[in-house]
Amino acid sequence: MIELERVSYHYPESEPALKEVSFSVAQNEHVVLLGANGCGKTTLLRILNGLIFPQQGAYRYESEPVTPRRLRDKSWSRRFRSEVVLLFQHPEAMLFNPTVYDEIAYGLRQLGVDDLHGRVRCWADRLGVEQQLQRPPLHLSGGEKQKVCLAALLALEPQLLLLDEPTANLDPRSTGWLIDFLQDLRVTTVATTHNLSLAGELGDRVLVLSEEHELIFDGRMEDLLGDEEKLLAANLVHSHRHGSSRDKRFHVHDWS
Amino acid sequence: MHIPDGFIAPQMYLPAYGAAIGLWAYGLRRLRTALREETIPRLAVLTAFCFVLMMVMLPLPGGTSAHATGIALLAILFGVWTAFISVSLVLLLQALLFGAGGVTALALNALAMGLVGSAAARYSYLLLRRVHEGFGLVVAGWLSVNAAALLMALALGSQPLLAHAEDGQPLFFPFGLSITLPAVMIPHALVGIGEGVLTLLMFRLLSQRGWVSQP
Amino acid sequence: MTARIALLAYLAAIVLGTTVHAIGPLALGLALVLALAGREWLRILRRACVAILLFNVVITLSYGIISTLQGSFSLEFVALVNLRVLLLTCLTFLFVFRVNPFDALAFSRSLTFLFTLAYSQSMAFKQALEDFRLAFKSRRIEPVGLRDRYRHSARMGAYFLDKSLHQAGEITQAMRSRGFFDD
Numbered sequence: 001m002i003e004l005e006r007v008s009y010h011y012p013e014s015e016p017a018l019k020e021v022s023f024s025v026a027q028n029e030h031v032v033l034l035g036a037n038g039c040g041k042t043t044l045l046r047i048l049n050g051l052i053f054p055q056q057g058a059y060r061y062e063s064e065p066v067t068p069r070r071l072r073d074k075s076w077s078r079r080f081r082s083e084v085v086l087l088f089q090h091p092e093a094m095l096f097n098p099t100v101y102d103e104i105a106y107g108l109r110q111l112g113v114d115d116l117h118g119r120v121r122c123w124a125d126r127l128g129v130e131q132q133l134q135r136p137p138l139h140l141s142g143g144e145k146q147k148v149c150l151a152a153l154l155a156l157e158p159q160l161l162l163l164d165e166p167t168a169n170l171d172p173r174s175t176g177w178l179i180d181f182l183q184d185l186r187v188t189t190v191a192t193t194h195n196l197s198l199a200g201e202l203g204d205r206v207l208v209l210s211e212e213h214e215l216i217f218d219g220r221m222e223d224l225l226g227d228e229e230k231l232l233a234a235n236l237v238h239s240h241r242h243g244s245s246r247d248k249r250f251h252v253h254d255w256s
Numbered sequence: 257m258h259i260p261d262g263f264i265a266p267q268m269y270l271p272a273y274g275a276a277i278g279l280w281a282y283g284l285r286r287l288r289t290a291l292r293e294e295t296i297p298r299l300a301v302l303t304a305f306c307f308v309l310m311m312v313m314l315p316l317p318g319g320t321s322a323h324a325t326g327i328a329l330l331a332i333l334f335g336v337w338t339a340f341i342s343v344s345l346v347l348l349l350q351a352l353l354f355g356a357g358g359v360t361a362l363a364l365n366a367l368a369m370g371l372v373g374s375a376a377a378r379y380s381y382l383l384l385r386r387v388h389e390g391f392g393l394v395v396a397g398w399l400s401v402n403a404a405a406l407l408m409a410l411a412l413g414s415q416p417l418l419a420h421a422e423d424g425q426p427l428f429f430p431f432g433l434s435i436t437l438p439a440v441m442i443p444h445a446l447v448g449i450g451e452g453v454l455t456l457l458m459f460r461l462l463s464q465r466g467w468v469s470q471p
Numbered sequence: 472m473t474a475r476i477a478l479l480a481y482l483a484a485i486v487l488g489t490t491v492h493a494i495g496p497l498a499l500g501l502a503l504v505l506a507l508a509g510r511e512w513l514r515i516l517r518r519a520c521v522a523i524l525l526f527n528v529v530i531t532l533s534y535g536i537i538s539t540l541q542g543s544f545s546l547e548f549v550a551l552v553n554l555r556v557l558l559l560t561c562l563t564f565l566f567v568f569r570v571n572p573f574d575a576l577a578f579s580r581s582l583t584f585l586f587t588l589a590y591s592q593s594m595a596f597k598q599a600l601e602d603f604r605l606a607f608k609s610r611r612i613e614p615v616g617l618r619d620r621y622r623h624s625a626r627m628g629a630y631f632l633d634k635s636l637h638q639a640g641e642i643t644q645a646m647r648s649r650g651f652f653d654d
Contacts, residue, residue: 110612458628462632
């Protein structure tokens with residue numbers, strides 16, 4: 001479905017954010033992108049969403065290169081923007097319509113779908129925000145805002161759902177709910193997290209970005225957990241002295 | 257309204273600095289008595305607000321855009337002095353940290369945008385809201401841009417009169433009022449409408465939020 | 472202390488640059504500024520040129536057309552004004568590159584604090600603004616109309632003001648906790 005070939009990206013006048021990253025994702029895969037803060041996860045998702053473009057390397061969606069030029073083609077851009085969607089880490093950034101209803105309907109109206117009302121209600125129901133439809137989105141709590149954003153994105157029936165730290169701002173109950181929800185979803189997903197203990201829940205294939213902005217692992221969670229060296233290198237686990245013991249021990253902490 | 261250094265004569269920018277320094281001191285003292293401990297934090301965050309709003313696009317028809325200022329909103333919600341100091345600080349940040357916008361024009365810009373612009377906005381709003389609040393907000397936004405633009409057009413247009421060589425050649429900004437007035441005012445008349453609409457929309461969103469207290 | 476002297480020297484140089492009206496001394500001044508810039512002279516010159524390009528090209532071209540029509544065109548004026556603007560802008564960039572402006576303002580504790588706080592908040596907001604922009608781009612399937620663009624701009628404005636006031640409260644508490652108001 002998507003392929004990245006030696007993709008490098010750097011922001012103007014600063015260090016590289018991604019170095020020669022290559023991988024591909026097939027239909028219906030659930031991929032987790034794991035890495036410490038500042039390793040380039042958000043940058044990578046923005047590239048996958050066609051918001052920024054790598055200076056080197058190539059990114060292809062359904063074998064078509066995603067470039068500014070390609071996106072100037074209206075019909076292709078329409079297809080890409082409705083099929084590949086991104087849930088931002090801070091949902092506030094995505095909300096600007098007067099009511100939750102308008103927010104969910106925003107993309108559907110652009111696509112001109114027939115049963116607008118039914119589609120909005122259906123996704124509001126599935127995400128449990130049907131009571132909020134007439135409220136302004138900025139009055140909602142953080143978790144509710146995220147649900148509204150998800151409803152708005154999923155209502156488009158996308159092919160690829162990108163999620164940037166979807167659990168970072170949620171309490172444990174909402175986190176549990178979201179994980180269950182995503183597991184039932186029949187959409188290809190790429191989710192990022194810095195939380196090793198949640199990575200296994202967000203997907204079945206794990207990609208690890210190191211603090212040097214390189215892809216250092218691509219495989220199953222079980223194999224990653226056995227690889228102490230990589231976990232320490234990617235700053236995903238830490239070691240410290242425990243109690244009265246003088247030995248340093250490394251272990252996974254839940255630091256969400 | 258970012259005028260680089262070298263277009264304004266010292267005959268104008270030096271007195272402008274004199275006036276601005278006096279007004280900055282007066283404004284800060286007034287705010288300190290009113291806000292006490294909150295003075296510095298509040299001015300700092302409102303400066304940041306003003307800074308970021310100047311990067312927000314003001315959509316114009318045909319897919320083009322200009323920069324918003326947010327000065328009318330600041331003046332209506334927090335008063336002329338807060339707006340004046342915040343705008344001045346934004347100009348200082350832009351000049352000192354990014355080298356954007358001239359230092360010589362800074363005081364003049366601060367007086368035009370921060371003081372005249374915000375006073376025009378606040379008082380027109382207070383006057384017109386009795387007739388119609390929305391109308392008052394749009395007019396306030398429009399005036400905040402256009403009162404400042406008028407002052408800058410007058411300042412630029414008087415450069416050839418203020419400073420010229422013996423043979424009459426200009427030394428700084430070369431055009432007189434007959435050129436600066438239409439060249440500056442016509443585009444700003446349009447941009448002002450955008451600022452007015454944006455002021456109205458932001459004010460409405462903030463009233464929904466329930467914390468817009470009546471000035 | 473040295474930063475304050477640099478600030479005063481910089482301001483004096485700016486004023487001097489606007490009182491000299493001869494091409495020779497201004498060119499000499501520019502050479503001096505670039506010499507002071509040392510190895511960074513090219514970077515400073517380039518950034519200054521980019522900063523003034525638009526305004527100066529517009530003014531120079533319109534001056535060229537209007538004054539030719541009026542029969543008063545003076546090449547000396549074109550050279551003088553462009554040289555002056557370039558000199559003053561290079562001077563500013565030299566100052567910005569060499570002196571930490573926070574140090575230059577250190578004569579007043581409140582002013583330094585205000586400036587630092589305003590700067591860090593501005594940078595945080597700038598980053599959030601980028602998020603807003605990209606999110607809007609991401610959700611845009613069809614080219615957007617004026618109405619949506621206004622809604623979006625207004626929403627951002629309201630968000631930042633909301634955030635500002637919340638932050639003001641937080642910062643005041645933090646300052647109180649650290650004893651800023653005690654003396």
